[in-house]
Amino acid sequence: MVGTIALTADTNTILAAMQRTIVPVDVLAKTFGAPLLTVPEDHGVESMRFNDGKGSPGGAFIVGRMHSSWRNGEPGRLYRADVKTGKLEALLGPNDVGLPNGMAWDTARRKMYFVDTYAGTVSAYETDEAGVPVKDADGRLQGRCLVKVPKEDGIPDGMTIDREGNLWVALAEGSALGCYDPSTGELKRKVQLPVKKPLACTFGGPSLDQLFVTTRIEKGEGASEHWGSILSVKVPGVSGVAGAYTVET
Known part of the structure; x- marks a missing residue:
């Protein structure tokens, strides 16, 4: 299972974070x-x-690991994964995070926004010049909770940031994307989707004005017709930030 992918400076090579390993993928040869x-x-x-x-502004690979029983309170972890040395640096341990998920960096590149799906929160962490969250004197990350998503709105999952600095969060089990102001935590707008379980979103297209949304399987009566699709959503006046961050390899 592939949890996430990251770009590298080599446009023909991406990184794939699997169950327990991170491997390079040659997208032309289609080989691992x-x-x-x-x-x-x-x-x-x-x-x-x-x-x-995701890759950070300075080329670090920030990636989370989750437990299959996260709904029962089994915790996850958040890491900086250095693929050049093969080393993991723990950023958030089992006592600090439930289900690590979406992340984004502010336009000044000195703050990382981060979703804990289990807690239903979006938090902010100060970062160094590489975009890596900075630990305090005790070796811990001190985040500030910006948003607590009400359960009736869904479960926060993947996240991206727009040109105005607003956070767009996929609300799994909420059939929507939520747009939040990180300075106030206010839900500025909600975009309904034709699926129940959107998972992640990112801006793309020639003008960066398309939100591409991944979706997951739905089972049983009432399952959405479009589950498993990649959706393209245009919100008038909204576009993303130019440039995707690459991981140093």
């Missing part, structure tokens, strides 16, 4: 290379896998 990083046994391997992650 040897693992660049493998999660150690003592970091919780059983029933865990890589989930969401």
Whole structure:
């Protein structure tokens, strides 16, 4: 299972974070290379896998791992994954995060926004020049909660940022994208979708004015016709930030 992918400076190579490894993928040859990083046994391997992650403004790979029983309170972890050395740096441990998910950086590139799906929150962390969250003197990250998503609105999942600095969050089980002002936590607008479980969103297209939204499987009576699709959504007057961050390899 592929939890997330990240771009590299080589346009023909991406990184794929699998269950326990991060591997290079040659997109032209359609082949997987040897693992660049493998999660150690003592970091919780059983029933865990890589989930969401992104390259930071400075080329670091920030990526989370989740437990299959996260709904029952089994915690996850958030890492900086250095694929050049094969080392993991723990940023948030089992006592700090439930289900690590969407992330985005502010336009000044000194703040990382981060979704904990289990807690239903979006928090902000101060970062260094590489976009990596900065630890305090005790070696811990001190985040500030910006948004607490009401359960009736859905579960926050993947996230991106627009040109005005607003956060767009996929509201899984809420059939919508929510747009939040990070300075106030206000829900500025909600865009309804023809699926129940949107998972992640990002801006693309020639003018960066299309929100591409991934969706997950739905089962049973009442399942949406378009589950499993990639949706393209245009919101008038809204566009994304130019440039995608690449991971140093």
